[in-house]
Structure formats: C-alpha cells, structure tokens
Amino acid sequence: MSDAFEPSCRIAILSVHTSPLELPGSGDAGGMNVYIREVAAELARRNVRSDVFTRRTSEDEPDVTELFGGVRVYAVRVGPPRPVHKERLPRLMKRFADAVDERARIEGPYEAIHAHYWLSGVAGAELGRRWRKPLVVSFHTLARVKDLASPGDPPEPIFRKRGEDRVIGSADRIIAPTATERDQLIDLYGAPASRIFVAPPGVDLDRFSPGDRAAAKRRFGFSDDPLVVFVGRLQTFKGTDVAVDALGHLKRLVPDARLAIVGGDSPRGSRGERMRLRLTARRLGVSDRLRFMEPVMHTELPELYRAADVVVVPSASESFGLVALEASACGTPVVATAVGGLRSIVRDGETGYLVTRRDPKAFAAALSRVLAHPGAQHRLGANAARIARRFPWSRTTDAILDTYASVMACPDVRRALASAR
Numbered sequence: 250m251s252d253a254f255e256p257s258c259r260i261a262i263l264s265v266h267t268s269p270l271e272l273p274g275s276g277d278a279g280g281m282n283v284y285i286r287e288v289a290a291e292l293a294r295r296n297v298r299s300d301v302f303t304r305r306t307s308e309d310e311p312d313v314t315e316l317f318g319g320v321r322v323y324a325v326r327v328g329p330p331r332p333v334h335k336e337r338l339p340r341l342m343k344r345f346a347d348a349v350d351e352r353a354r355i356e357g358p359y360e361a362i363h364a365h366y367w368l369s370g371v372a373g374a375e376l377g378r379r380w381r382k383p384l385v386v387s388f389h390t391l392a393r394v395k396d397l398a399s400p401g402d403p404p405e406p407i408f409r410k411r412g413e414d415r416v417i418g419s420a421d422r423i424i425a426p427t428a429t430e431r432d433q434l435i436d437l438y439g440a441p442a443s444r445i446f447v448a449p450p451g452v453d454l455d456r457f458s459p460g461d462r463a464a465a466k467r468r469f470g471f472s473d474d475p476l477v478v479f480v481g482r483l484q485t486f487k488g489t490d491v492a493v494d495a496l497g498h499l500k501r502l503v504p505d506a507r508l509a510i511v512g513g514d515s516p517r518g519s520r521g522e523r524m525r526l527r528l529t530a531r532r533l534g535v536s537d538r539l540r541f542m543e544p545v546m547h548t549e550l551p552e553l554y555r556a557a558d559v560v561v562v563p564s565a566s567e568s569f570g571l572v573a574l575e576a577s578a579c580g581t582p583v584v585a586t587a588v589g590g591l592r593s594i595v596r597d598g599e600t601g602y603l604v605t606r607r608d609p610k611a612f613a614a615a616l617s618r619v620l621a622h623p624g625a626q627h628r629l630g631a632n633a634a635r636i637a638r639r640f641p642w643s644r645t646t647d648a649i650l651d652t653y654a655s656v657m658a659c660p661d662v663r664r665a666l667a668s669a670r
Contacts, residue, residue, distance in 0.1 A: 258360035258659040261287065261301040261376070263355070263369035266335050268303040270314060270322055272513070279482060280417035280571035281365055282390045283547060284450050284645075286316065291646040293319035295665035298593065299363075300356065302349050304341070305428060306332050318467060319659045325376055338368055339408060346375040353380070355655050361657050363649075365389060367409060370416030383421040383656035385447075389430040389568055390412070391430070393437045398588060401487060414438065421656045424448050426569040427590045445510045445656070446626035448648030449593070450569045451640045452578045457551045459580030459634050465556035469542075474505045475620040478557035480550070480565075482571045483512050488563030488586070491582030494609035495524050495561070495616060502617035506536075508561075511542040511553065558626060563607055567591050574640055577601075577633035600633035 269286040289299050290483040305324040314322045324630035325348045328341045353359060363385045364373030369385045370652045382573040392405035392413055417438050424446045425431040431447055432441040481487045489510060530539045536633040545553055560576035560587035569590030573583045579599055585591040587603035619626050653662045
C-alpha cells in the first residue's frame, strides 16, 4: 500500500434489496452480500472509502453501521421496515434515490456510484443524472439468462427485463464476473462491449483453506459416513430438489451417503419448499439420510466445507458461484451444473465434476465418483485448493479499480492501482 493520505473521494455503493450485514443463505442474502462486503473492505485497505446504501428492513436496524474503518452501511428509511418481495421494490426506487441524495448532501459528494443488482441500478441511474457522476453496475443475475436456464419455470417479470435494459443504457461501465456473462450482456441485451469490464469474484484465502475433515465433521455433529453438502437458499432455481432426488439415486451407488442442506427461508416461500423436500425424501426412502441446517455465519463456513466430502451446486444458472469457489479453497471437490461461472471454477475431472443436465441420476453418478473413491477425492480436493488460490479478493479489487479509473479521475483510485502493481 502507498503512504497514508487523506481520501479525496468516496464511492457510493447501492445494494437496495439486501444488506452486506445480513447472513448469507437467508432471505435474499447470498454471494452478492459477501462480494460487497469483501470488496469494500479491500478498497478501504487501499484508502478508497465507500458508503453502502441499503433499504431498512427492521425497526431495530441502526441508521448507520461502521462495517470497517472507511466503510459505512446506511439503512435508508424507504417503504415498510420489513422484508419486501423484490417484485414490489421498483416502485420505491425514486424514493430510495431521494433518500440517498439527501444523505449525500450531509456526508459530502461521491465521485462514483457502484450499483449492485438491477434494482440498485435503477436508483443509481437517477443519482448519476443528478450528481453528474459515473455509474458502474454489477448485475449478479440477469433475467434473460434465468429464463433461458429454466424454460419450464414462470418467466422473470417483464418490468425487470425493461429495467435491466434501461440500466444498461444508463451505465457508464458494467462489471461482469466472467467472460460468459460479458457475452450474454452483449448478445441478449445489446450492451456495448467497450463498457463491459470483467472482474471475477474472489475468496478469503486466509480463512477458506484445507483442514481436518474428521474434526470438522465432529464439530457439526456429522457421522463418519460420506457427506454431501448443499449451501444456499431453499429455492428450486438453486437446485435443492435436484440434490434431494440425487440422494435417492445415490443410495444405490453409495448406500451410506448423507446429504446436509444448509440454507434458510427466502421471501419466495421456501417454507413450502422445505416441506416439499421432506416429502420427496420420505417418498425416496432417504429421510434418515437428509439433514436440514439453518445458515451458518460466514466465519463458520470454512469448517462446514471441510466437513463435506463433496459439495453439490445444482443451480439452474450462476453468474459466478461463490459457494463452489469457497468449497474448492477448503480442498473439497465440487459437483456442479455446467452453467455460467461454475464452468470457470470447477474443472471437470480435475477439481470436481460438471454435469451438463440438471438430471438427478447424472448428479448421483458424479457424486458417487467422488464418494466411492477416496483417492480420487483427495486428488480432486488438492487440485481444487490449488486452483482456488488464483482467486484472491485483491485480484477482484484490482479489476474493479481498473473499471473505476476508466471513468473517474480520483487520486485515491490512481494511487490504489499504482500500489497494487
């Protein structure tokens, strides 16, 4: 890092529908929450300060929380102080932008806006016009990509697709996690290639690292039986049904295999999803092999990944797939759908296995290739940990700083870039 200096500018980070303070795996919280928190911390370490603006979802939530030195989280009072379905949030974006604008008048100017998810992009576009400052957008998921990934499911709302189109038209820069999403933005949305930068997410390599699997299993009360772990929200799109169905097929291949589903309720009725999964497990005769767990703190996730013999990620689509990267960093093989960013994390036959179709039989076969062969499991896990080391958060932040520097003349950003090189 360069010598200490007084910050000359700050970044306004918008995360309307979910706060970096929330527990990933519950509600609408997931990999995006981790991403915002880790990048903001890395920026602060490089003397680039940021304020994160999110919507208040509780009466007890403080107006402002210092997340780290140089990073504050503002809970904006817009709409009811409770979780609200994302479909109902667009009508609040003008008021959200007004509230952030009012706070900015008190705190001082921001030199750029970084909006996460399309809803934040709508508010960010309004603020960009008012402040005459550049707008950078990270979508994290895209409606048209989700529709293509799950043709049998109800399509994403038309207002979301129109919103994404408007945000893409307003954004000075778009950050994609992979070259695949960059191409999707160009092909499906007509986004100008010159405005798109690629910044792969990262992993905290000091925290997520290989460890003692037997000790980790004991800590969470698992037996010594082969263990498959799923981490994520209880949503069909995330593949919880595929994981349970695969367990039913797996009992003929690895009879003593168990499955732990670690995830919380989401605003889209995951309580019903949990019951449906229990009924499926009973029908398949694997109820005694299935364990539901509430989300664990992010600081406890490394030990959970170490407890697993294999982590399963049967998502219909993933912009990147932070669970797969974190598990890999802990030396645990991953079996995942061959979609989106998962293809850049999981190397088929080298760090785990990619399944081309969300077919439970195919997932069971791939899982058995790990569980039934301890030697292969060790080889895959060692390779996974080695390759995961290529994805530190510092690399992500370098790419984000490059993006910022392309649209703003902030000395802090220039110095942070220079100090990293």
